[in-house]
Amino acid sequence: MKKKVKNYVVETVQRIIFGDPDEIFEMLGADADSYIGTSYAERINLTIRTSLARFIRKGMNFSKTKRMHQKAIDLFQAWYNFIKPHKSLRLKIDSGNRKWFQRTPAMAEGITDHIWSLKELLTFRVPVQ
Incomplete structure (x- = not known):
């Protein structure tokens, strides 16, 4: 939240809306007096x-029901994590004419060892537990 005096920002006030503040600060590796940047959250919002x-x-593309909206978000999340390579995650290699090894977030986390195709994503059978 920003405090303004005569249309000039004089102070920014941080508020944690959801969750336990101590847990949030611990997760972010900050203490209660530290600045919490929103750039990561805003970046993913823009990407979405x-x-x-x-x-x-x-x-035309408006979600008419909450169920369909959730399905669209789930598909986006799977695509984003398994199919779309991210420049910030690529690794520099020196292999002939290739200079970079492209990775997805799922590859960076060790969940998979390759970039998935859309067909592979849509035909993947989730194991029942």
């Missing part, structure tokens, strides 16, 4: 808005 038309405006 530009990748999912249903977040742009109410129109």
Whole structure:
């Protein structure tokens, strides 16, 4: 939240809306007096808005039901983590004409060892536990 005096920002006030403040600060590796930047959250918000038309405006792609909205988000999340390589996760290699080894977030976490195709994602059978 920003405090303004005559349309000038004089102070920014941090508030934790959801969750236990101690847990949030521990997860972020900060103490109660530290600055909590929102750049990571805003970056993923922008990525979602530009990748999912249903977040742009109410129109043809608007989610009419909560169930379909959740399904669209789930598909986006799977695509983002298993199919889309991220530049910030690539590894520098020196292998002939290849200079970079592209990775997805799932590869960086060790969940998979390759970039998935859309067909592989859509036909993957989730094991029943």
